[in-house]
Amino acid sequence: MTRYFKATVLENTALNKHFRLLTIDAGRSTLNAQCIPAPGQFYMLHSNSTYDPLLKRPFSIFKHEDNSLKFLYRIRGKGTICLSNLRDGDIIEVIGPLGNSYPEPEGDFIAIAGGVGIASLLPLLDICKNTGYLFYGARSKDELVMLSEAGALSKEVFVATDDGSEGRKGVITELLKSFLNNLKSEISNFKLPIYACGPKPMLKELSEIAHASGMKCYVSLEEHMACGVGACLGCVVKTVSGYRRVCKEGPVFDIKDIVWE
Ligand SMILES: Cc1cc2nc3c(=O)[nH]c(=O)nc-3n(C[C@H](O)[C@H](O)[C@H](O)COP(=O)(O)OP(=O)(O)OC[C@H]3O[C@@H](n4cnc5c(N)ncnc54)[C@H](O)[C@@H]3O)c2cc1C
Ligand code: FES
Structure with a gap:
């Protein structure tokens, strides 16, 4: 099941010049049993503070724990620069989880x-x-x-x-x-x-x-x-x-x- 929701930024940590790790609070009701992301699935993210760029950008689910979702991203252009400017407590718009997932390997x-x-x-x-x-x-x-x-x-x-x-x-x-x-x-x-x-x-x-x-x-x-x-x-x-x-x-x-x- 896919959901549109607003989420609160918990952390947006710089790992180095190019990469950041974004953690958002998706809320308890958003991450219920039908909405738990599987490896390979992704979310569309948009910083709510601006309409430039207008379109959300896709990011793979990196981790999820309790109510939080984590995304590892590389800064490339307008959309990811906007994401990199998000501060703790900011609100972003999210759609997901989206797409299919990796079939689970049966062994090595x-x-x-x-x-x-x-x-x-x-x-x-x-x-x-x-x-x-x-x-x-x-x-x-x-x-x-x-x-x-x-x-x-x-x-x-x-x-x-x-x-x-x-x-x-x-x-x-x-x-x-x-x-x-x-x-x-x-x-x-x-x-x-x-x-x-x-x-x-x-x-x-x-x-x-x-x-x-x-x-x-x-x-x-x-x-x-x-x-x-x-x-x-x-x-x-x-x-x-x-x-x-x-x-x-x-x-x-x-x-x-x-x-x-
Ligand atoms: C299913 C899916 C999952 C993704 N997961 C992640 C993720 O977990 N972490 C992450 O950092 N990125 C991920 N991406 C790529 C990410 O969506 C793009 O980097 C982002 O949309 C770029 O937006 P922008 O506005 O910053 O750059 P734009 O202004 O749109 O583009 C800036 C420059 O980057 C190039 N570019 C844009 N998108 C890509 C791309 N997908 N591959 C190569 N070059 C690109 C453009 O051609 C342009 O030269 C994923 C993409 C898809 C489709
Ligand atoms: S992005 Fe619109 S159909 Fe895939």
């Missing part, structure tokens, strides 16, 4: 996060504690936010940064390929489901890895959104069975269904 799994994609995957690592191999890539060490929190929930963590300031230098998909190749030589027919969220080039590369290895792979797509509730068709992606709305049929898709353009 691989999670691959590019940058702020960790926001979408951390709740999955949390509900399946110590069963996920986390592959986490970012531009540099500063952008590996929540690495220790995610690491504490994972079976093993592999890190890559573009500039080599932490972990392996290069893209995270290269690290995943070496991991899979090593395992293939030790265990024949090694297959784990992959869960991914990150920039499009990472997901495209992953679709080739998943295809070549025959491993099941679920991706959360981060398209631009206008309404967030399936009405405007502003977020469609091409799939093998036609166009699909990321906000309604997604954001989580089986990677083999996506037509990469």
Whole structure:
């Protein structure tokens, strides 16, 4: 069940220059049994103090505890700058939880996060504690936010940064390929489901890895959104069975269904 509601900002903490963690009080009646967010679902958020930008912006649920919801966000443009200016006690407009969620893994799994994609995957690592191999890539060490929190929930963590300031230098998909190749030589027919969220080039590369290895792979797509509730068709992606709305049929898709353009 999806709800529109107003929420009070409890905290809006700067993690570094680019990233913040927003905590809002959604109220007891909002987070009842039908409205508990599942990993992969998202909310549309809008700072109530301004109509510029007019449209709400989508953010993955990062954590929820009692009446509070937490969102990890990267400051990019007008919408996220407005969010970054929110102070304790401010009121924001919220719609959610929205979209589908990651199918729950039945055993060990691989999670691959590019940058702020960790926001979408951390709740999955949390509900399946110590069963996920986390592959986490970012531009540099500063952008590996929540690495220790995610690491504490994972079976093993592999890190890559573009500039080599932490972990392996290069893209995270290269690290995943070496991991899979090593395992293939030790265990024949090694297959784990992959869960991914990150920039499009990472997901495209992953679709080739998943295809070549025959491993099941679920991706959360981060398209631009206008309404967030399936009405405007502003977020469609091409799939093998036609166009699909990321906000309604997604954001989580089986990677083999996506037509990469
Ligand atoms: C389902 C879903 C979940 C999301 N979860 C999170 C989250 O948990 N944390 C988070 O920080 N972000 C998340 N995003 C992305 C977030 O919604 C955008 O960063 C935000 O809408 C940007 O708004 P803005 O007004 O600040 O930037 P805009 O002014 O709209 O854009 C500023 C710049 O950022 C680029 N940009 C905007 N959106 C994206 C995007 N999705 N990917 C890459 N570049 C983009 C634009 O092309 C432009 O260059 C999610 C997106 C979706 C669809
Ligand atoms: S954002 Fe309007 S249909 Fe998806």
